[in-house]
Amino acid sequence: MSSRERILGRVRRALADVPEDDTPYERAVARDYLREHGERTAEQTVDLLAENLADYRALVHRTDAEGLAGVLAGLLAARGAATVLVPPGLDEGWLASTDVTRVADRAESTPQELDRVDSVVTACAVAVAETGTIVLDGSPDQGRRRITLVPDHHICVVRVPDQVVSSVPQALGRLDPARPLTWISGPSATSDIELDRVEGVHGPRTLEVVLVG
Amino acid sequence: MSGTFVGMPAFPVAARDAVRDTTLRGNLRHATHTIRAKRANAVAELPDWAELREAGKRIKDHTLRHLDRYLERLEESVTAAGGTVHWAADADEANRIVARLVKETGESEVVKVKSMATQEIGLNEALLEEGIHAYETDLAELIVQLGKDRPSHILVPAIHRNRGEIREIFAREMSEWGRPAPEGLTDTPAELAEAARLHLREKFLRAKVGISGANFMVAETGTLVVVESEGNGRMCLTLPETLISVVGIEKIVPTWQDLEVFLQTLPRSSTAERMNPYTSTWTGTTDRDGPRTFHLVLLDNGRTDTLADEVGRQALRCIRCSACLNVCPVYERAGGHAYGSVYPGPIGAILSPQLRGTGSEIDASLPYASSLCGACYEVCPVAIDIPEVLVHLRERVVEGGPVTRAGNKVVLQPAKGHAAERAAMRAARWAFTRPGVLRTGQRLASRTRRLHPRTLPGPGRAWSGTRDLPPVPAEPFRDWWQRTQGVDGGKGTAK
Numbered sequence: 001m002s003s004r005e006r007i008l009g010r011v012r013r014a015l016a017d018v019p020e021d022d023t024p025y026e027r028a029v030a031r032d033y034l035r036e037h038g039e040r041t042a043e044q045t046v047d048l049l050a051e052n053l054a055d056y057r058a059l060v061h062r063t064d065a066e067g068l069a070g071v072l073a074g075l076l077a078a079r080g081a082a083t084v085l086v087p088p089g090l091d092e093g094w095l096a097s098t099d100v101t102r103v104a105d106r107a108e109s110t111p112q113e114l115d116r117v118d119s120v121v122t123a124c125a126v127a128v129a130e131t132g133t134i135v136l137d138g139s140p141d142q143g144r145r146r147i148t149l150v151p152d153h154h155i156c157v158v159r160v161p162d163q164v165v166s167s168v169p170q171a172l173g174r175l176d177p178a179r180p181l182t183w184i185s186g187p188s189a190t191s192d193i194e195l196d197r198v199e200g201v202h203g204p205r206t207l208e209v210v211l212v213g
Numbered sequence: 214m215s216g217t218f219v220g221m222p223a224f225p226v227a228a229r230d231a232v233r234d235t236t237l238r239g240n241l242r243h244a245t246h247t248i249r250a251k252r253a254n255a256v257a258e259l260p261d262w263a264e265l266r267e268a269g270k271r272i273k274d275h276t277l278r279h280l281d282r283y284l285e286r287l288e289e290s291v292t293a294a295g296g297t298v299h300w301a302a303d304a305d306e307a308n309r310i311v312a313r314l315v316k317e318t319g320e321s322e323v324v325k326v327k328s329m330a331t332q333e334i335g336l337n338e339a340l341l342e343e344g345i346h347a348y349e350t351d352l353a354e355l356i357v358q359l360g361k362d363r364p365s366h367i368l369v370p371a372i373h374r375n376r377g378e379i380r381e382i383f384a385r386e387m388s389e390w391g392r393p394a395p396e397g398l399t400d401t402p403a404e405l406a407e408a409a410r411l412h413l414r415e416k417f418l419r420a421k422v423g424i425s426g427a428n429f430m431v432a433e434t435g436t437l438v439v440v441e442s443e444g445n446g447r448m449c450l451t452l453p454e455t456l457i458s459v460v461g462i463e464k465i466v467p468t469w470q471d472l473e474v475f476l477q478t479l480p481r482s483s484t485a486e487r488m489n490p491y492t493s494t495w496t497g498t499t500d501r502d503g504p505r506t507f508h509l510v511l512l513d514n515g516r517t518d519t520l521a522d523e524v525g526r527q528a529l530r531c532i533r534c535s536a537c538l539n540v541c542p543v544y545e546r547a548g549g550h551a552y553g554s555v556y557p558g559p560i561g562a563i564l565s566p567q568l569r570g571t572g573s574e575i576d577a578s579l580p581y582a583s584s585l586c587g588a589c590y591e592v593c594p595v596a597i598d599i600p601e602v603l604v605h606l607r608e609r610v611v612e613g614g615p616v617t618r619a620g621n622k623v624v625l626q627p628a629k630g631h632a633a634e635r636a637a638m639r640a641a642r643w644a645f646t647r648p649g650v651l652r653t654g655q656r657l658a659s660r661t662r663r664l665h666p667r668t669l670p671g672p673g674r675a676w677s678g679t680r681d682l683p684p685v686p687a688e689p690f691r692d693w694w695q696r697t698q699g700v701d702g703g704k705g706t707a708k
Binding site: 002003004006007009011014017018025028031033037052056111128131132133138144168172178181182186187188189190193200201202203204 | 240243244245247248258259260261264265267268271272274275278279280281284285294300301302306350351352353356368369371372375376379402403405406407409410413414417418419431434436442443444445447448450451452462467468469470471472473474476477484486487488489490491492493494495496499501502503511513517518520521523526617620
């Protein structure tokens with residue numbers, strides 16, 4: 001007997017008390033929790049996102065479509081970045097005002113090569129106001145998962161208010177589970193020393209979020 | 214010091230030593246009190262916490278009641294997404310599978326994301342016997358591994374260490390394992406985190422094989438979820454060419470939508486955050502992004518035995534948040550090591566004796582490692598009634614009875630050490646069903662009360678070693694009632 005059959009057999013014997021007509025999934029779970037917490041206008045939702053991002057030490061900037069290239073150029077210059085990773089589908093206009101050397105997101109690059117890049121600029125798939133979270137789904141304007149992980153400085157552009165939802169349930173509804181997702185809430189952190197939160201371990205230690213709208 | 218829990222003494226013996234360690238008690242008190250207040254605040258932010266908790270409980274219960282169906286569904290969807298599913302009935306089989314998969318890649322080192330399942334099966338030790346070095350990359354796991362220590366908390370395995378001790382371990386041990394700690398390392402947490410970043414970076418960048426667990430597996434989509442803080446999880450999940458995930462069979466949820474409950478309750482219960490810094494989800498493999506090969510090892514190792522117990526099976530709802538540890542007065546004082554398992558605290562006290570059986574001294578003693586205060590049940594985000602299961606397991610230890618071990622129904626003999634307890638209970642039952650005997654006994658006890666010892670003799674000594682015997686009143690209650698309130702007592706007749 002294979003272990004698969006053995007385990008499934010054990011499970012079935014263990015569940016001998018469960019009746020054939022046990023409550024089906026659809027009725028077994030009462031989903032009477034809230035779809036979002038509180039009522040807010042689209043503008044207030046964006047404000048809450050900014051507030052919660054900042055609460056977990058992300059640096060938040062706000063601008064409009066025309067000002068974006070200037071803001072990004074300014075952030076890269078302030079950081080002193082010489083190189084910036086660019087996902088293949090990133091809007092070309094976004095980096096029009098900076099002459100920092102572009103590094104393409106290629107499958108062939110080694111992790112060591114990525115480690116030598118100073119910054120990375122990406123878009124996002126959705127942002128969650130209540131938790132201060134941005135979610136990347138590997139779309140062409142966000143690139144492979146590792147490009148937002150190895151460089152120490154991540155700038156993420158969020159289009160507001162379109163890409164902002166209030167809550168976790170709303171975010172999951174917008175996302176495709178077949179894509180690899182990365183949910184990011186502030187820079188890398190740890191609570192492992194005396195259960196106190198310290199920012200900055202393995203992921204980017206500086207996370208800047210630019211809200212464009 | 215060994216990294217395993219084999220041959221642990223019973224909880225009271227181990228706890229007695231731990232309670233005498235004032236540094237340990239200070240460290241634990243500081244850490245658990247820090248997180249308690251924060252968790253309460255994070256939970257209070259959500260007015261629908263009770264509904265989320267109930268939904269989490271029901272999702273897990275439903276899944277467990279139909280686990281065979283969801284396991285088959287999960288296997289189907291993971292396979293369709295490009296993953297390979299393996300089944301492991303016990304720890305040895307899981308370790309053999311993982312060792313074989315690593316060897317097939319030709320590699321002799323792996324990087325690991327913190328995982329309770331791989332701790333439980335002793336994967337690192339098993340891999341080492343096969344010549345494979347497993348590097349723990351979670352900061353607390355690193356502290357434990359470098360210190361040749363044992364984990365003492367589910368979420369923060371090095372909670373028993375303070376910053377000064379961590380600094381010492383890093384300065385002393387890092388050079389043995391790779392990049393040494395920076396010169397002049399101080400004990401500020403930020404500097405310690407930086408030392409870990411530098412030490413592990415070279416390992417991440419060259420790693421070809423990553424090993425993880427998972428917080429959730431979604432049956433309908435085949436998606437796995439890892440919830441973390443530091444980014445070490447992302448490193449292990451995306452940089453290597455091969456990813457092997459070892460996950461307990463109880464980690465399934467039926468649908469993608471179910472995550473909306475747990476991604477709200479888990480971070481707030483564990484680190485008291487609205488959301489943890491990083492959550493990764495992946496479904497099989499993705500073309501030219503992340504690992505090219507993905508293996509999922511589904512682990513039983515006592516879980517189906519636990520499932521067979523209709524009262525005890527609720528322990529399988531656990532999402533490993535560790536809120537119950539942080540509020541437990543017993544854990545706070547005894548620390549995690551005394552529980553003799555990778556699962557310490559209240560949840561460990563009901564999980565370990567079910568996963569491993571109550572055959573050993575430590576496992577038979579764990580259901581008693583509680584004052585039954587119920588704080589653990591209060592904070593549990595999936596409403597596991599830990600006190601109920603503790604009492605149920607105590608009964609099993611004392612009375613014996615039918616249980617399932619390794620898939621087989623067996624009848625457990627009553628435990629030896631509890632003969633006095635059983636005799637006392639039998640005597641009580643005899644006396645309480647005979648009013649005349651009870652009355653005579655009570656009057657006798659009242660009249661001789663000046664002669665009563667303050668501690669019990671013989672087998673009762675252990676019980677009265679930490680408690681005062683209750684004083685016997687000068688007059689039994691029923692006599693007093695008869696005298697003052699009864700029909701013959703005249704005045705103030707009771708209604």
